[in-house]
Amino acid sequence: MTLTTKPVVKCSVSNCTYWGQNNLCHADSIIIDIDQHANRNYNSEFAAEFEHQDTARSASSTCCHTFQPKK
Template sequence: MPKGVTCSVANCNFWKEGNNCGADEIKIEIDQHAGANLNEEFAGDELGLYHQDEAKQSAATCCQTFKPKE
């Protein structure tokens, strides 16, 4: 579990009592790439898969670790 990571999204599959995150790792992306499928592998980085981005404020980011509880 990520140490010291708290979350207030109670309907996330990884949400634990006390607002603790129970995910093994956290994946964060800027909103601009929120819908990108980064799980597929392609040869090289000509498609921008190994990109680096900057967010000017936290509101421009999203947590891709979120998974709704069933």
Template structure:
């Protein structure tokens, strides 16, 4: 089911025709935290952290998974 999120990364396994993300949920992070492993923390204040971004170019979609090459 399309979620209405536009995406131009056509090599993602969730990419659908019409530049739409086909993932049921997406995870987005600011680039400075993209490599952090928030799910390894045990306190809610770390897992449910909030950030702000001044512009979209400093954000990263963590949902991205490359399409498998065996297709």
């Protein structure tokens, strides 16, 4: 299945580079992982190191790796 439009991603982390007006995320892609992997260092290309699969018990056990602080 090919997506033709980007999904709408809402975010409340206003000090992120990708945060925009009305709490919209403007990143080209989003990477989310489980908290167990929160300290992994994913590069901006989201390459092969993100090929694992995990199961989350709830939304609160996940984290966003797309975050980049505003400069």
